[in-house]
Amino acid sequence: MGLAAAAIIALLLGYVVVVGVLRSRPLTLPAPSGPFPVGRSIVTVPAGSTTPDEPRRAAWVWYPAQPGSADDAPRVDYVPDGWSGPGTLPPTVGVGWLLQDVGAVTAWARRDATPAPGPAPVVVLAPGFETAPWMYTTLGEELASRGRVVALLVPPTTPARVVDGMPRTSPTAPAPPTGAEVDSLIHRQSVDMTALLNAFTSADPPVPVTVDARRTVFAGHSLGGGAAVRACELEPRCVGSINMDGPQPDRAPAKPELLLGSDRSCAAVTPCAEDGAPRAYTDWLVQRRAGSPPTSTATITGAGHNSFGDPVHYFVAPPVGAAAGVGDIPAHRMHAVLTRTLDTTIDELLHHGHIGHVEPGVAAGLPELVRLPD
Template structure:
């Protein structure tokens, strides 16, 4: 073998050795990354503590669906409420995700791989399961979740408002992939594509009917955990995303509705055009549901145009935007761990989680209090992240 051949052989061996070492380093780094992610996603995550004077109870029940559904249709409902302090001291903690409630589609679908996300079994909230309610009669907010979102994603909102004396009843629509109805698990396959505007309108109509039926059940309740504890003479309807649009429509259909809060959702088609009751559209500062032009990614031009036309045709009383918020920040996902580099895909925006929670709960409490004629406390308009924009903007 010539010297040149020997040199070439040595170089090839060194190259293979270098490639092998590089591969081992990459594998070691990947394994280390997965170990670190596994530890971080499984650490106990304590959600923000409610700031109001009341301890919080939570119960899960089932009510009849609205009109136009199949015979015997029922809807699960999660309810957070101000609890009696002595009962709350002895009642067990409410599981963040009870048995039967977790399944495919239970996390914001934009995030992606489940093993890079928060382990929801490690999330802890503050409510006490089926604690006795606090004395007196308490105002009610009927809330609806976003499309394919789970009710436990709104625990921080429910607990905060309940701690301030408000009962929050969250409707669980059939678009929630995993749910329990009358003690029986139900599952619905998560959609691989977002609904079209025509499909959204049908979902809005059904969800609004279900919200009104839920409110009617609360009005008529004579037994159960909260019987005699509800002041349903005037109620606020609210919701996130699809649920926000349904809340606006439900408010038009419910005689006792004082007003609605639409969190980053489309405005519905209304019989009278614009809402006849006070309506707040609360959204991200770049949300296509609230502002034009917008900078949200992943939405087709046709859908963006539809959102804009709906906002113009059914303008809310007030549009307020939260700077730095993302669509998925209107609830618990803003607090979840998301492994890098997927953080930017979580849809929660750039705002700090604690700040988002503080701004959102201040706006909701202030709005609910004003709609119901109570003491609003902090004026949400003083929050620097909150900006009022023209209803047609």
């Protein structure tokens, strides 16, 4: 073997060792900044859409907890048993060994802690297509620490999930959904979101929290963002929606909607550049936004499509950094901009029923956030 070949092999082995160490280092997510400790429960609720093979849906629920109960309850597992499998990482799953070991990630919530006295407003959250619920832990914990009940719907397209205590799996799609398929998924997910809200206002809620359903916001990421907008139109108790870098539904919203996207995303701006997305789909995103415009739009400079969830905090080895879709914004800045924007927007919707001027109200000290003309 030549010296050049031996040197290359040595470098590759060294690279594998270094990546293995870095991806396995303990990662603690940003601590929630609100006044409440946070509880988390995973429950099953009736579905709204028709699926004979799976008539119920899983939901992850973060909520403000009583301090004493939270102190005594065990900390949650970031990824509980049954919730990890093929397809449950960001798009670079084929080279998962180059990404964060999610078993080394630590969250802050306490498992099934006693809820704080209510009533509390509700934020119904929808994940992206084939995206695991644990990828939204930071958002759920932050909003719950500020006194909101955050209920995340787990669609049946989620590759690995647990329903009624039984692990369930769905094969990942061989290609991204087309525009027509997106509309069908948005419809089903939006109906399930309204059913999830109904479960929390029933006589026997899945988590013993007291909610004020008259003060409800629907929010979602990617495909879930479009579902959130549509669900808000279907649900009279919804005061407004937040669409995080997702497609617009096929009807323009009559209620307030903040479309919050990346400054490169075809979901939010024109011209745009979607890394790896088919041209037909990006053209569809632009056309849909023009035909069903949001009531308010803002972008986060440097964000990537997957930086609206926990992946922005993960370790990603250099060769797949771009493919991970987290942009080039530092994780701590993305966390600050996103959580402050969501908190302020939710507060405006809950208390005033509209979205104010994002730039002077939200972006003070946050130059990454840019308000686009209505």
